[in-house]
Amino acid sequence: MESLSSKPFSLAIVGGGITGLTLSISLAKHNIRHAIYESAAQFGEIGAGVGFEPNFVRTMELIDPAIKAAFLRHAELTDNTKPSWFTVRVGDMRKADSNGVVARKNGKEVKIGEKLFQWPARIGPRGGIHRAHLLDELVKLIPPHIPKFNKRLVDITEAGGGSRDVVLYFADGTTARHSAAIGCDGIKSRTREIVLGKEEARPVFSGKYAYRGLIPMEKAVEIVGEEESRSPQMYIGYHGHVLTFPISKGSIMNVVAFSSQESWTDPQWVIQSSRERMDSDYSSWSPTVRAIISAMQKPDIWALFNHTPARTYFQSRPRICLAGDAAHASTPHQGAGAGMGVEDCYILGELLAAISRSEDLDKTFRVYNEVRRPRSLKLVETSREGAMLYEFESSEKDDLEAIEKTCVKRMDWIWDHSIKADLERALGILNQSIRSEQPSL
Template sequence: MSDTPSHAQKTPTLAIIGGGIAGLTLTIALLKHAPSIPITLYESASAFGEIGAGVGFEPVMVRTMGLIDPRIAAAFEKCSRGNTVTDPPKWFTVRVGDQRKIVGDEKDGVVLEKSGENKKVRLGEEIFTIPAHRGPRGGIHRAHFLDELVKLVPDGIAQFRKKLAHVTEAEDGSGDAVLHFADGSTAQHSAVLGCDGIKSRTRSLVLGNSDSTAAVFSGKYVYRGLIPMTKAIEIMGEDQPKTPQMYVGYHGHVLTFPIANGTILNVVAFSSRPTWTDPNWVVQTSREDMLEDYKHWSPMVRSIMVNLQSFDIWALFNHLPAPIYYRSSPLICLVGDAAHATTPHQGAGAGMCIEDVYILSELLSQCKSKTDLEEAFRAYDAVRRPRSQKLVKTSREAGMLWEFEGEGVGDDLEALERNATTRMAWLWDHDISTDLQKARAIIEEKISS
């Protein structure tokens, strides 16, 4: 018998496509947990970069960051230092921002008379809070977080201006993936980990020309912009800008939360339309057009919009459920938004990237051959697909809920409270270690059968 290992038994090498939150955390995770597997990260841009906006994480996700590598959780904590911590913690304080919800006399501004209590709630006043879990959580500046992640990636791992165009199977009998880049260059690896976001090329290579390949418009779009905290305090008072606020209304809602260690207010203002035909999903707009969307809203919400700095519009697309997250011959596995791009209405799309990375990197750390890689992908797919696709579906529903369109809820604020205060339990109470156990059991079952 030959001493030369067969192609299937050779030490695998991995290509990571895309250096967003998914690709960077996966790189850090594999360097730590699977140091014997060579990896290369290919990024189409000329440098790592995130947009100048906020992103929020809940304790369930920050805990998983720590399981991947305590330095990732530390990066989050560094970026979130200075955020006001309330006791008990609140995800959002919910207020009505839309004047059309006022019942009775316009001057009273009453939007809710609480049944059973002799209590009236006015436009802009707290209706209820959505409690959050205790633990490290909150909003951070995306670019600051990415900068911290980049520091954890040694030189020589990432290659830039490498836009993946196609993947073919190697002709040397290895079954490897040959990556073809837009600049005409190629690279060969045992498998490809597609972290290339919502417009993923790797997704189209895994799913082919199917209904679930391209993301679909969710019916919502969003203005994203920032306000310096000092200005935000002038508009909203001392307390409101320092903790997350949600102003709900008809076919729109506005979120505010502090980022950049409490120095900037992140504003995410949503609106609705039936279709999106522009091939660009991020477009410039005028302040007049933006204000037109909020012409029925309270003076405070309109003042927030008037003071928004460097804002643009993001069309919110999401993926229909993919039947599978990986393919063989050549091996390609989808991670993060490439697998399950979601609307942001439960603030957990990036959190799902983190969970994907934890499970996948743990499974890959046990792989010694290409056969092992496929088994790891199969187990990852089995445990990650149901939870991540549940997020996409429930997030879309949450978007409707926050905009008085929820089925059986509409603009009934008490029904909204009942739904809002219970709907996140499945997401936030999750124990990711049970998923890892399940995935490992799937692999062991195959080995012993």
């Protein structure tokens, strides 16, 4: 049964990942009629952990306190008195001298694997969560009639007859009609292709790939000790870096080990590799890093792609708006891709709640586009630069002092941002636009 709607329009969310589900929760809260069309037979996340910093957890709460509560139920919350994003250590033996020394700080020698610097995070609820746990919790907050499964979107057209409605066509031959479609269908988004054209929508290889794995905490403690297994660590080096952080209430250590290659030709982005290749990628790294790598069970390689900057997140005919990875898929080097999707949902949900006529949908999406594009596109660009910095490929090269100086400041714009101020600005523009009744594009 459809819930009573406070609005004379209905929306199609294409894709039920973190963004699609979060948007659905926001729309449901505002009594906005909608459905989620998901290509898979059920909701599900592949991959391992995902981290959220306090600004993103606060945004979850602004959308619905139940999302924050769900996150807190499963996240491994890290020390909140002096929070650290990562403890940074040099993991690559090639940076050490014959005595294993990589730097001298305050008259002391810093050896390979020892703490180089602490990358301070912000105080507040933050931490890592297993993707599957987060998704399961989000699903619980969605009324059961909203999701439609096995609905792979293939095309969207305008319904005609002057209604401006959109018709969604699915691979199973069925169709659905709504006032607008919101594409939350991830990096390989079909909605993005419809808005931008195939060429502009195409993701590009970032030059980096990752091995991802989970190590039971007892085993991780055996390998790297209490301190390094139970708090987030970043081991840096030439053309690679390795991240570890606890998830699932500290019962698992999540590992993402990055490496580089110039191009990616395989049509698959996740390929089976071999233990030999994985070991060889880190053969010049420290015993600790090599031990972490050998404890990873599956040597699958994940190619890391990102989007080039989209000229728009919105088109008016047929009416489609993009959110999350479909709009701005980023590499994961600032741990903020999903967080940016959550921010999209907050702004979009609140703007949609503020209008009461279908005629204002175009204006709403246009304002969302104006407010969200600069920040989310900046993430894509700076994330790529982040990997280069951690992997001695930026202008700082392998100057550890310069790297530290740049690192500790470069996340301020993400973590100290006021999303509430963005919303106020967006609502201001929207109200003015509605008052002056600007013609649609």
